[in-house]
Amino acid sequence: MHDMSAHAVQHHAPPTSFIRKHIFSLDHKVIGKQYYALALVAALTGMVLSWLMRIHLGWTNAAIPGLQSLSKTGAPGGVITPEYYLQLMTMHGTIMVFFVLTTAPFAAFGNFFLPIQVGAEDMPFPRFNMMSFWVTFTAFIVLMASFFVGDGPTLGGWTQYAPLNAVGSVGGPGQGAGVVLWATSIALFCVGQLLGALNFIPTTLDLRTKGMSLLRLPLSAWAWFITSCMGLTAFAVLMPACILVILDHVAGTSFFVPSNTVINDQLQPHSGGSTLLWQHLFWFFGHPEVYIAIVPGIGIVSHILITNMRRPMLSHRVLIYSMGALAVLSYMVYGHHMFVSGMNPISSLAFSFPTLIITIPSTIIVLIQVFSLYGSKLRINSASLFALGFISMFVSGGVSGFFLAQPSIDIMLHATYFVVGHFHMVMGVAAMFGIFAATYFWFPKMTGRMMNETLGKIHFWLSFVGAYCIFMPFHYLGMAGNVRRYSSFPDDFLQPLIPVHRFITVAALVTGAAQLIFLYNLIHSRFWGKPAPDNPWEATSLEWSTATPPPFDNFGGKHPVVYHDPYQYGVESSVGDYVMQVSPEQVKTEQEEK
Amino acid sequence: MATAVHEPPQIDQHRLPGPGRPGNGGWRNLVPADGNLRVTLDYSPPPSSTAIWVVLFAIAMMFAAFTSALIVRKGSSLDWRTFTLPSILYFNTLLLLASSVTLEVSRRRVATFMGGLKSQVVNPARWLYITLFLGLFFVAGQYVAWSKLRAEGLYLATNPSSSFFYVLTATHALHVLGGLGGLIYVIRKIGRLTLRRSALDATARYWHFMDVLWLYLLCLLWIKL
Numbered sequence: 143m144h145d146m147s148a149h150a151v152q153h154h155a156p157p158t159s160f161i162r163k164h165i166f167s168l169d170h171k172v173i174g175k176q177y178y179a180l181a182l183v184a185a186l187t188g189m190v191l192s193w194l195m196r197i198h199l200g201w202t203n204a205a206i207p208g209l210q211s212l213s214k215t216g217a218p219g220g221v222i223t224p225e226y227y228l229q230l231m232t233m234h235g236t237i238m239v240f241f242v243l244t245t246a247p248f249a250a251f252g253n254f255f256l257p258i259q260v261g262a263e264d265m266p267f268p269r270f271n272m273m274s275f276w277v278t279f280t281a282f283i284v285l286m287a288s289f290f291v292g293d294g295p296t297l298g299g300w301t302q303y304a305p306l307n308a309v310g311s312v313g314g315p316g317q318g319a320g321v322v323l324w325a326t327s328i329a330l331f332c333v334g335q336l337l338g339a340l341n342f343i344p345t346t347l348d349l350r351t352k353g354m355s356l357l358r359l360p361l362s363a364w365a366w367f368i369t370s371c372m373g374l375t376a377f378a379v380l381m382p383a384c385i386l387v388i389l390d391h392v393a394g395t396s397f398f399v400p401s402n403t404v405i406n407d408q409l410q411p412h413s414g415g416s417t418l419l420w421q422h423l424f425w426f427f428g429h430p431e432v433y434i435a436i437v438p439g440i441g442i443v444s445h446i447l448i449t450n451m452r453r454p455m456l457s458h459r460v461l462i463y464s465m466g467a468l469a470v471l472s473y474m475v476y477g478h479h480m481f482v483s484g485m486n487p488i489s490s491l492a493f494s495f496p497t498l499i500i501t502i503p504s505t506i507i508v509l510i511q512v513f514s515l516y517g518s519k520l521r522i523n524s525a526s527l528f529a530l531g532f533i534s535m536f537v538s539g540g541v542s543g544f545f546l547a548q549p550s551i552d553i554m555l556h557a558t559y560f561v562v563g564h565f566h567m568v569m570g571v572a573a574m575f576g577i578f579a580a581t582y583f584w585f586p587k588m589t590g591r592m593m594n595e596t597l598g599k600i601h602f603w604l605s606f607v608g609a610y611c612i613f614m615p616f617h618y619l620g621m622a623g624n625v626r627r628y629s630s631f632p633d634d635f636l637q638p639l640i641p642v643h644r645f646i647t648v649a650a651l652v653t654g655a656a657q658l659i660f661l662y663n664l665i666h667s668r669f670w671g672k673p674a675p676d677n678p679w680e681a682t683s684l685e686w687s688t689a690t691p692p693p694f695d696n697f698g699g700k701h702p703v704v705y706h707d708p709y710q711y712g713v714e715s716s717v718g719d720y721v722m723q724v725s726p727e728q729v730k731t732e733q734e735e736k
Numbered sequence: 737m738a739t740a741v742h743e744p745p746q747i748d749q750h751r752l753p754g755p756g757r758p759g760n761g762g763w764r765n766l767v768p769a770d771g772n773l774r775v776t777l778d779y780s781p782p783p784s785s786t787a788i789w790v791v792l793f794a795i796a797m798m799f800a801a802f803t804s805a806l807i808v809r810k811g812s813s814l815d816w817r818t819f820t821l822p823s824i825l826y827f828n829t830l831l832l833l834a835s836s837v838t839l840e841v842s843r844r845r846v847a848t849f850m851g852g853l854k855s856q857v858v859n860p861a862r863w864l865y866i867t868l869f870l871g872l873f874f875v876a877g878q879y880v881a882w883s884k885l886r887a888e889g890l891y892l893a894t895n896p897s898s899s900f901f902y903v904l905t906a907t908h909a910l911h912v913l914g915g916l917g918g919l920i921y922v923i924r925k926i927g928r929l930t931l932r933r934s935a936l937d938a939t940a941r942y943w944h945f946m947d948v949l950w951l952y953l954l955c956l957l958w959i960k961l
Contacts (some may be wrong), residue, residue, distance in 0.1 A: 266783030336794050343790050344783035374790060378797035382907075386805065389903070394893035397809060414813030414896060419805055426801075 156694045166276075168268035171692060173275050174254030175588065177245055180279060181577075184241035186661075187286075189654050191234040198222040200640070200647035202630040216294055216315070225315045227629035228297035232316075233289070235300030236324065238570065239431065240331050241282050246577045247438035248373070249278070249338055252366035254588060256342060258685040259363040261351025261702045263695045265341040274341070278334035285327035288320045296320035299627070301428065304398035304420035308390035308412070312405050322391050325384040332381035335373045342370035351684075353704035357459065358723070360683045360708040361448075364462050365441020369434050372469045376430040383423035390415070421480050429476035432569050433468050436536070439576025440465060440507055443529040446583045447511060449681045450526040451518035452719055454709035456510050464503035464510075471500040481549045482556045490549045497547040501540070508537055524598025525679075528579035531606050532572050538610075539567025542617060557627075560620025563613045571609045578605070578660070585667065586674030590691045593667040601659045608653025615642050680720055683708050687724045782934035792945050795911060799949060802907070806900045806960060817895045818961055821954075822884040828877035829954060832912075835870035836947045838863050839940055846926065846936060861926045867943070868919045871912060878909045897961045904953055908946070915943050 157163045167173060197204055205220035216226030253271070257264055265271045288295035293315040298306045302324065311318030346359070346367040359367075386397040390412070398420045399412035444461060448454055455461055477485065477493030511533055520526055542564040546552050555561060578601075585593050624631070624639050631640060677686040684704070688697050702724045710721040713729050721729050810816050842863030849860040882902065885891075890898040918939040925931035 267787065339794070340787055340790050344786040347786050348781055348783040374794055375797055378794040379801040382798050382801045382805070385903070385907075389892070389899070395899040396815075396893075396896060397805065397899070401813075401815065414809075414815035416808055416812040419808045419812070422808065423801060423805065 166272060168264070168272055169694060170253050170257050170265045170268070170271060171588075171696075173271055174250050174252070176275050177250035177253055177278070180275075180282060181242050181246035181250055182661075182664075184237050184245065184282060185574075186657075188234050188237040188242060189657065191230050191237070193651060193654055194222065195227060195230050195234065196647040196650045198227055198629060199631075200644040212289065213294055222629070224629040225297055226294070228299070228314075228627065229295045229316050229320075231627065232297055232299050232324075233285070233295050236285060236328075239300055239435070240328065241278075241285075242577075243435035243570065243573045244335065244373075244431070245278065247442065247573060247580065248366060248369050248434065249274075249335070251362075251442065251580050251584065252342060252369070252438065253338075255584065255685055256363055256366050257345055257349065258688065258692060258696050259360050259683055260346060260349055261354050261684050261697070261704065262345060262349035263697070266344045266349060267341050270337045271341050274334045274337035277330050277337065281327045281330035281334060284323055284330060288316065288323040288327075291323060292316070292319040294320060296324045301424060302387070302420075303424075304387075304417040305400060305403055305410075305412075305415065307387055307420065308398040308415070309403065309405055309410055310391060312408055312410070318391075322388060325387045325391075329381050329384040329388070332377040332384070335377045336381075339370040339374040339377075342366060343374070346370075351702050351704060354723075357462075358704055358707055360441075360445050361455075361458070361461060362438075362441040362445040365438045365465060368441075368465050368469045369437045372430045372434050372437070372472065375473065376427040376434065379423060380427035383420065383427070386423075387420070418480070418483060418485065421483055422476075425476035425479045426473065428479060430469070430472040432565075433472040435569050435573045436576075437465055437468060439532055439536075439573050442576050442580045442583075443532045444511060445683070446525050446529045446579050447515065447520075448709045448711065449583075449679050450521040450523065450529075451515060452521070452711040453514070453518060454707075454711060455514045458707070458709070461507060461510055464506045467503040468500065468507075471496055471503070475500055478547060478549075478552070481552045487549075494547060494549055498544075501544060501547070504536075504540055508533060508540075523582070524593065524595055524602055525579050525583035527599060527602040527606075528575045528582060531602065532575040532579060534606070535567050535572040535575055535609065538614075539564055539569070539572060543568060555620055557625050558620035559616040559624045559626055562626050563616025563620060566616065567609070567613045571613065575605075578602075581660075581664070583679070584685075585664075586678050587685055587690055587692070589668050589671070590674055591667050591669075591671030592674045592678065593671060594663050597659055597663040601656060601663065604656035604659070605653060608649055608656060611649035612646050612653060615646055618642065677722075680718055682706070682710055682720050682722045684723055687722050782932065784932075784934045784938045788938035788941050791942065795945070795949070798907070799904075799953070802900070802904055803956060806904075806956070809896050809900070810960060813896065815895065816897055818897060819885075819888075819890060819895075821901075821957060821961065822881040824877055824881050824884065825954060828874050828881070829950065831870050831874045831877060832947055832950055835867045835874065836944050838870060839867045839943055842867060843936060843940055846931070850931075850933065861923050864919060864923050864926070868916060868923070871916045871919065871943075875909050875912055875916075878905055881905070901957060901961060904957065908950060908953055911949075912946050915939070915946050918942055 157167060157169070162168070164172065167176075194206060194209065197206060203221055206217065206222070207220060209217040209220045209222070213226060216223055216229060222230070253265075285295075293311070296302065296307075296316040297314055298317065298321065302321070306313045306317065307321055307325075309317065310321075346363065350356075350359070386395070389395045390397050390399065394411070396412035396415045398417060399410055399415040400417060401413045401415075403410040403412065440461075444455060474496040475493060477489055478497045480493075481490050515530075542560065546555060546561065546564060582593055582598050585591070619639055619642055620626075622639055624636060631637065631643070674690050676688070676690045679686070684702055685692070687702060703726075704723045705726050706721055706723050706729065708723060710723075710729055712719055713721055715721045715725070715727055715729065717725075721727055842860070845863060846860045882905070885898065885901070890901075892899055892902045922931060922936055922939050925935065
């Protein structure tokens, strides 16, 4: 490192007031923490909603204390009505997909660590970065407001299929103001994410420090870069779709409601709209969104595993290319969500083929990770355990994707719990495990304190076993013909499956309660944890070469110079078995040693 | 296991600023010696030149989504009514094209000004003001077009064709207003002698893109409505 403070990049001066430091901060690190806090609140909210749904599914007539005060009509006497069940389900899906799985792995950790990993002092447009968070925060408030407006939040599912999303309150509780708030919230969220991409892409391309070529970027930085490119394309399409839905509601246009639509014996005033149009616009966003949630996890988990197994992945380049392939292919497969929509069967075939192809880069990624692990002396800690859990969940959930990629099989399974189990494992739990791994790994750098490892390991085993107990039976339920989105199962053929639902409910409550251990660990360690050294994991990338926590300008007025590939582990050096990226120390190859 | 050491890449000395080498692609900066040194010392492209492509890509994707919606909506319905576009749109098109020309003129004059030949250019922002007013006239002209349609009884919800007309033109006009904001930013920066070349370039790219986008929208509306 050499002193370049004389001409250091000074985008903005260090803040002095409380508001500039902690609320309307321009510092990417504070913004990253704000995103993390938002995701944490959203995750807890989403988890409580899932508890309510699970309790209702296991014991349909159970009265849940206090729920009546949230919605008198939705839960009279604390018993959830079928409509309110759907409202809870919609909010659970929306909150989790947008405000947790997109916000935490990408916006939170990406904001905090991308500039540091490339060796920059900040994002290039700090004001847009600040706006990005506050617009996202506003989007969350708007969404949560729908619980308290009119007849509650929308019940149309996180996919908000047409024409139900456009007909107004005649469509059921929450389909009036609830949908408008939902669409407004998501449109705002899109703006927030586009502002994020506006910073992430130039940060990666233009603000790399001296010596930091693209292939010297850590895998996590690559993952955030690829994800920001995906977000740029996907959210720019979802936003106009939301605008059209809002116009159908408030301006009386007819984009999505077909002619002669009769709902609740009332002929709808709209004419000629296309229901499939919404599905096309939505899934063009929706499928890349799955990868927006999971690709940061792939990068983060690879980064963490490499650090803990003390050797690089079998191929750095192939991992990057595979993540890129996932990003490109994710736009060509979205039609597989529409196999049962009445779309032309030839279109189904056209979407089925890339859907099978996209399993190839996914498989390559997993194989590289697994074969790199083979024979390594992995350091077992909370972060590496959750990284292993990520791979486990990604594989277990991904395998069922092979079945669903076939239109003929999908027709049978599409509306069942099989799909629910599939996407919860491959996208939901896997991405959550990526978030946990990242938290345990980077918490020392973010806060200056270590997390409790024993509690972390207990948290892992309870979450790991719990997640399998919850989501593996979903596949069984699906194959037994248990339809999804039903709030109760009075049919004869579904009655024998209720004990399975009760088992899942108990597992969900226990696994959810286990997250309180994480929450306790997070808060306790933040204030009373052991002080963290600058490089507790003996890692090589730039974030570990600066102070803990990093100073305002990340490198204390200096510009790091990068001399090495990101993962120089398993070598002989003056500090141990690794050489940091900023160390000018020569590294001997094995051949040279011999 | 170790891989060979890599030396940091050599920085092209010709692109670094120094005596006789202004850096930044041969452009001298308006930034005074005690101002922001980042640009003059930069050897990677300034972030705003990448960022503006990010912005343009997002806008292009947004209008691609609207276009596909228009095509699908028209193809799947029997209620589509065509109407004649208000003729003022063609006049507005000329205004917007002219504004691109004036922006280029002003860019050259600002370049001369930034190049140190300040005596030759008394007021480099004059043509930027002209561009600004042409842009304002364009938005006002679009408002006149909407008023004409309203007078004919064509409102937002009257027919899907009018819905798309209002949605597309209004969204474009909002983006033009954003471009006007960019022009005002550039003019203010010139006034304070703190303009960066990259900011002017980014604004110009955005503005020309609004031109191209409008020509595309006009063709789309002309063919489909």
